[in-house]
Amino acid sequence: MENMKSHKTIHRSLRNLLVAMLAVLPAAVSAGPSGQAMSFTCAGCHGTDGSSVGPSMPAIAGMDPEVFVDAMKAYREDERNASIMNRIAKAYSDEQLKEMGWFFASQRLRLFPQPYDPVLAEQGARLHDEYCEKCHEKGGRPGDAGTLAGQWMPYLHYSMEDFLDGKRKWPRKMKRKVDAAIEEAGDKAIPALVNYYGSQQ
Template sequence: MKRTVRRSLWFLALPALAAPVLAAVTQGGPSGAKAGGNPFELKFSAPSAAHGQALSATCQGCHGAGGVSTNPDTPRLAGQGAGYIRFQLTAFRAKIRPSPVMQRVASHLRDQDIADLAAYFAARPVGTAWKTEDAALRAQGQALFQGGDAKRNVIACAICHGPDGRGEDRLGVASVTNQSPGYALGVLHEFKGAPSFGGIIHPEAMRIALQPLSEADLRAVAAYLSSMK
């Protein structure tokens, strides 16, 4: 799920639809592989994390063993919500989310494969914190993430993502704990620089929340996200 800069900005609106759509990306729905059907509807039995682990061997080259990326520009999948992972893989498979590599990988996945991969990565422990050399920058990011800055109308990130950064999978809010630093900063840039999402709740909230933040603030938040635990 490597980041695609600029070309993927429009896709950032999709997580706002995640709450209703994730309800469709569940056990027992019609197969998303059927032509003409809803690409976000999956049909699968009880997910097998063991099978997901076997499938994940092809993911390790980019996302690291167990989904713990060691590349600062590649997202970590370990500990991410199962519903969120299913949603992203389904979007790649349907060629709704840009990324030639991920579209090619996802095109070979059956509904059950997607469910099994999601179960495996969701069950993995979040990777260890990335090291940061700038303690002051991290402290600034922690203050913004946990408490915001009322004087500048900066909303605390913890309101949606939680004080531990683990998000809320049933609402489509991603886990950001110990996310790769370069990837985290890139996503923050994309949200802040995106045009209005027309009131679509989640991405528009992110876009608005990031407007008061300076470049130094964004770097501080990314430093904290990558080193939370």
């Protein structure tokens, strides 16, 4: 198990390095806007280079590029509950989404303090270790299961509401884990987890 995990980590570092290198290479000679130019247009809602200053639009800097592309495709195909992203995602091709994914993956995530309930956060930390850490590694730091640590709390709430209301497709194993956390902590499970992630600043 340990070996597998460290292998995975190395693999990911290499890939992120590659991603970062690709993002800084000049765009190939082609028609159409650059990945950087497309990514710059997101900043009015997601902050400069994807570090949202909140209070509810999610940070996307440092995001795993595959998670980014998958999320955008889901919005584009109306497979993910959206208020606005579905309308915007429809403008981009697969290739353009990949370029934007590379751009955001190579940006440093800047986190900003937000108010949270320390008691709930402590409870959430325990729930996280028990039910979430396996996929959302290092307390939910940016990775191939998205960015939870330091993410804006209203956004995390909306996401969990959508999962629980059947408006967003559960990733593999997640429903079972969330159900177990709710069985343990009842109504406080989701607020506790959200406060825990929000507390990581």
